[in-house]
Amino acid sequence: MEGTDLRAELSRSYYVRSRTARTAAFRMAYIAYARTVAGWQLRKPTAEARASLRRRIEDLFARDWQDANDGLYPRELIDGLPWREYALAAPKLIADLPKTRERIRSRRHDELPGQAERYPRYYARNFHYQTDGYLGHTSAELYDLQVELIFGGTADVMRRRLVPPVVRFARAEGYGAARPMKLLDVACGTGHLLRFLGKALPDARLYGLDLSPQYIARARETLPRDMEVSLICDDAEKLPFVDGHFDAATNLYLLHEVPRDVRARVLGEMFRVVRPGGLAVVADSLQFRDAPELTRELRAFPERFHEPYYEEYAAQDLATLVAAAGFTVRETTLAFLTKIVVAEKPS
Numbered sequence: 001m002e003g004t005d006l007r008a009e010l011s012r013s014y015y016v017r018s019r020t021a022r023t024a025a026f027r028m029a030y031i032a033y034a035r036t037v038a039g040w041q042l043r044k045p046t047a048e049a050r051a052s053l054r055r056r057i058e059d060l061f062a063r064d065w066q067d068a069n070d071g072l073y074p075r076e077l078i079d080g081l082p083w084r085e086y087a088l089a090a091p092k093l094i095a096d097l098p099k100t101r102e103r104i105r106s107r108r109h110d111e112l113p114g115q116a117e118r119y120p121r122y123y124a125r126n127f128h129y130q131t132d133g134y135l136g137h138t139s140a141e142l143y144d145l146q147v148e149l150i151f152g153g154t155a156d157v158m159r160r161r162l163v164p165p166v167v168r169f170a171r172a173e174g175y176g177a178a179r180p181m182k183l184l185d186v187a188c189g190t191g192h193l194l195r196f197l198g199k200a201l202p203d204a205r206l207y208g209l210d211l212s213p214q215y216i217a218r219a220r221e222t223l224p225r226d227m228e229v230s231l232i233c234d235d236a237e238k239l240p241f242v243d244g245h246f247d248a249a250t251n252l253y254l255l256h257e258v259p260r261d262v263r264a265r266v267l268g269e270m271f272r273v274v275r276p277g278g279l280a281v282v283a284d285s286l287q288f289r290d291a292p293e294l295t296r297e298l299r300a301f302p303e304r305f306h307e308p309y310y311e312e313y314a315a316q317d318l319a320t321l322v323a324a325a326g327f328t329v330r331e332t333t334l335a336f337l338t339k340i341v342v343a344e345k346p347s
């Protein structure tokens with residue numbers, strides 16, 4: 001092996017091993033939390049499920065390293081978690097735990113602020129048993145740390161899997177400073193995917209849309225100040241844009257949280273606002289058919305985190321849903337617990 005190849009191999013192997021070890025540490029902390037605070041009786045995964053999870057995690061980190069190394073996104077993105085942001089959120093998360101625990105114990109998911117009745121019924125609930133559902137500033141502050149803890153430090157790494165297809169599309173179409181690509185992230189939450197896209201494609205014109213005013217406010221607050229992003233608080237079922245306004249659209253971790261008809265309407269709206277020849281990248285949880293050995297683990301998720309539409313989503317096929325909206329599916333990949341569908345709007 002040449003010296004440069006050896007250095008790259010050592011760096012890759014260090015990255016995969018150290019991040020996998022960190023995930024195991026997060027996992028132990030999560031198990032301790034789940035047993036003592038939430039009172040869950042966790043069943044050990046089968047040997048097959050454990051091996052599958054381990055293989056998928058290592059593969060996820062290996063691809064993350066490789067794509068940074070290949071210049072699909074800057075190396076700084078894989079170097080660490082936003083520790084400062086998480087350190088500030090941690091005390092609030094701990095202070096909020098008793099309320100979440102009480103909701104888990106009593107299985108209450110209707111404790112929402114007064115304005116909640118303005119929102120669709122499927123939305124106005126305490127998803128993940130979190131305080132205020134999606135309708136509170138504290139919820140928006142705690143969301144990313146909670147998700148990172150649940151997924152053992154892999155959430156942002158899984159989110160980054162949407163970046164390479166967008167970057168490849170932008171390069172193939174010749175977008176750049178002279179001709180910026182317009183991209184909409186539908187249900188952008190607090191903006192983590194937009195942050196990665198902005199770093200990978202600094203010339204792109206980015207738009208993020210979410211139904212939660214508080215999550216949009218959090219995205220505004222935490223996205224880098226020099227990143228030009230338009231953030232819009234509105235409904236993905238009725239996108240406030242004219243037909244074909246965008247060159248590309250992304251959608252991440254929304255579809256498992258909405259009923260079947262809403263899922264179809266959101267994808268239909270994405271199809272409408274993307275230009276002919278444009279790109280759509282849609283990603284969400286693995287579905288049952290993707291990993292039969294993890295069926296028990298996937299089933300436990302909606303039970304523990306109040307996700308009433310998850311089971312029905314997991315029984316569907318994401319690529320079929322994207323195709324039903326009119327897109328031509330180009331590629332479907334799996335990345336640990338996430339499935340990514342890359343599609344094109346026919347010209």
Ligand SMILES: C[S@@+](CC[C@H](N)C(=O)[O-])C[C@H]1O[C@@H](n2cnc3c(N)ncnc32)[C@H](O)[C@@H]1O
Pocket residue numbers: 123134159186187188189190191192193209210211212215234235236237251252253254257258
């Ligand atoms: C599980 S979070 C995912 C957020 C983000 N994409 C991420 O990667 O963390 C689901 C998001 O969908 C938003 N959402 C749900 N229904 C929506 C709708 N009809 N229109 C726009 N956003 C919606 C919620 O407010 C929430 O921010």
